[in-house]
Amino acid sequence: MSYEIVIGLEVHLQLNTKSKVFCGCSTDFGSEPNTQTCPVCLGFPGSLPVLNRKALELGAKVAIALNCEIAKKIRFDRKNYFYPDLPKDYQISQFSQPLAQHGRLSIEILQPFGLQDEPSGINTEKNTPMVQKKIQIRRVHLEEDTGKLFHQKDSSLIDFNRSGIPLLEIVTEPDMNSPEEAYLYLTALKSILEYIDVSDCNMEEGSLRCDANISLRKKGDTALGTKTEIKNMNSFKGVKAALEYEARRQMDSLEKGRRIIQETRLYNAEKGVTEPMRSKEEAHDYRYFPEPDLVPFDFEESLLENIGKDMPELPEPKKNRFIKDYRLSDYDAAIMTSDKDLAAYFEKCAASYENPKTIANWLMGDISAYIKEKGVSIKDLNLKPESLSGMLKMIDSGVITGKIAKTLLIEIIQTGKDPEKL
Ligand code: ADP
Ligand code: MG
Ligand code: ZN
Numbered sequence: 001m002s003y004e005i006v007i008g009l010e011v012h013l014q015l016n017t018k019s020k021v022f023c024g025c026s027t028d029f030g031s032e033p034n035t036q037t038c039p040v041c042l043g044f045p046g047s048l049p050v051l052n053r054k055a056l057e058l059g060a061k062v063a064i065a066l067n068c069e070i071a072k073k074i075r076f077d078r079k080n081y082f083y084p085d086l087p088k089d090y091q092i093s094q095f096s097q098p099l100a101q102h103g104r105l106s107i108e109i110l111q112p113f114g115l116q117d118e119p120s121g122i123n124t125e126k127n128t129p130m131v132q133k134k135i136q137i138r139r140v141h142l143e144e145d146t147g148k149l150f151h152q153k154d155s156s157l158i159d160f161n162r163s164g165i166p167l168l169e170i171v172t173e174p175d176m177n178s179p180e181e182a183y184l185y186l187t188a189l190k191s192i193l194e195y196i197d198v199s200d201c202n203m204e205e206g207s208l209r210c211d212a213n214i215s216l217r218k219k220g221d222t223a224l225g226t227k228t229e230i231k232n233m234n235s236f237k238g239v240k241a242a243l244e245y246e247a248r249r250q251m252d253s254l255e256k257g258r259r260i261i262q263e264t265r266l267y268n269a270e271k272g273v274t275e276p277m278r279s280k281e282e283a284h285d286y287r288y289f290p291e292p293d294l295v296p297f298d299f300e301e302s303l304l305e306n307i308g309k310d311m312p313e314l315p316e317p318k319k320n321r322f323i324k325d326y327r328l329s330d331y332d333a334a335i336m337t338s339d340k341d342l343a344a345y346f347e348k349c350a351a352s353y354e355n356p357k358t359i360a361n362w363l364m365g366d367i368s369a370y371i372k373e374k375g376v377s378i379k380d381l382n383l384k385p386e387s388l389s390g391m392l393k394m395i396d397s398g399v400i401t402g403k404i405a406k407t408l409l410i411e412i413i414q415t416g417k418d419p420e421k422l
Helices: 053-065 179-195 236-255 301-310 315-326 330-336 340-352 356-374 385-396 402-415
Strands: 003-014 077-080 090-093 100-110 130-144 148-151 156-159 166-172 208-218 228-231 263-268 273-279
Touching (some): 003 236, 053 100, 053 130, 053 166, 053 179, 053 301, 090 130, 130 330, 179 208, 179 315, 228 273, 315 330, 330 340, 330 356, 340 385, 356 385, 385 402
Antiparallel strands (some): 003 166, 003 208, 077 090, 130 166, 148 156, 208 228, 263 273
């Protein structure tokens, strides 16, 4: 039998405010445990939350970048559950009226599928045409992070420094139809979030976390199948791998005539499998009710206007501009704008060298390979844009061959000297 994969993603994003979302404690990462706490984020009785204006602004910035409709009124709700990392026994979140809804994000799919393993990176050979697909954003809402548990052999420790750090939850409609599309969505989302500078987006440090919901249905069916939710992935590749495993597991089950159990499963990266964690909770289990300590208020129009004015050029318009201004192909422009630092670097080179396509080729070829091998970023690379331009000019004027340039490039990076001198 032939099945269709259906995936919806929930991303939790730590917003990079200086202080927490409902108190003045610092959000610095890596401090001594429990040094950034106060009665509010420790949930002491009688303490009162005050909303961090910056957190709201950053949340709205994301909502605008994702083409969402922003709520006219801001309200918070209590999500009640017991867990040792949640000192109040409830999380302040948004339920009935999220900060924003009905957004979308375009992902670009290379044809044919599966040709590339790394959409943001880089390979000059692949000049395959691309198709766009819109992923709908169901909701974006603001909430607070929990503390962090450390499990030891016969005890557990808790650090409340993370408790009360602002989180933005970004939930998609079940619009993705392969693990690859989920991967592309995450890559595109991260690129936008980095452009607008709202979060570190570091999955390993936990500033970006992703829960992946997946179900199968028979080809042609319109009703959704029973889903499972997978947690505990610490990279985008991990999300893709977990979804691939889970799709296969569900398919095997269905083929054997079994039913899928709606549950939360944990990804075990070492074994490459998902394992049952708990049966699925429902919204009513949380006894959501309006947060009485935070008064609902109108979202000021002027605040929105200011955020709009502040918005940098986003990946998609930048890509279209690169196609137009630099005569790049769709594919090259997509890659040059996939990362905001790369885009800035490209533009600096293009200002002092006349053939943008050649710059893109070097960035996607030898420079990308070097960056990957050394694990550095383009920003930290010891290669001034003018040095790259200078080297390319030397090839054009016949001073060096392209082959020599490959060696010279590494020397420039390693010594920081001008190409002409070397
Ligand atoms: P829950 O109440 O379990 O959190 P929601 O309906 O709120 O479920 O959806 C959470 C996420 O799961 C969303 O991203 C949504 O798109 C996705 N989702 C919902 N139902 C399915 C399904 N049957 N298959 C795949 N994804 C789904
Ligand atoms: Mg959920
Ligand atoms: Zn605090």
